[in-house]
Amino acid sequence: MSGIQVQIPDAALAPASGEHEITLPSGARASIRQGVGRDLRLAQMATGQPFDPLKFEYALLAQLCTVNRKKLTLEQIDTLPINDVLELQGEMNRLNFPRPAAGEAAS
Numbered sequence: 001m002s003g004i005q006v007q008i009p010d011a012a013l014a015p016a017s018g019e020h021e022i023t024l025p026s027g028a029r030a031s032i033r034q035g036v037g038r039d040l041r042l043a044q045m046a047t048g049q050p051f052d053p054l055k056f057e058y059a060l061l062a063q064l065c066t067v068n069r070k071k072l073t074l075e076q077i078d079t080l081p082i083n084d085v086l087e088l089q090g091e092m093n094r095l096n097f098p099r100p101a102a103g104e105a106a107s
Contacts (some may be wrong), residue, residue, distance in 0.1 A: 020095050024067070025083035031066045032091050039063040046074055061088055064096070 019033045043059035055074070062074045065088055077085060 020091060022087065022091055024081075024087050026081050028067050028084065029069075030084075030088060030091075031069070032088070032095055033064055035060070035064050035096050057089065061085075061092055064092055 019031045021029060021031050024030050039060065043056055043063050046059040046062070047056040058077045059074045061077055062072050065072065067080070067084075072080075077088075080088075
């Protein structure tokens, strides 16, 4: 058995309010959203054991990003051009893990 496959209609992947859209270096359009606890949990589950922090980051990208309005799998992110992956990582981190402004104490 190869596992469970979930089909998501393209209409369900249209950018929602609060999503950040960018054009990747390859020209593809990407949408990144702010995550919730469920996204974190699912990315951790996809990583498996032993824990691999890089695999976790790709799994989190797969949870939070769409490219050309299509949700990607962790394995598909492995096949993206490196510039696209680096751009997605940077934007996901900026949107979900903002740094405190200069002079602002982290709480």
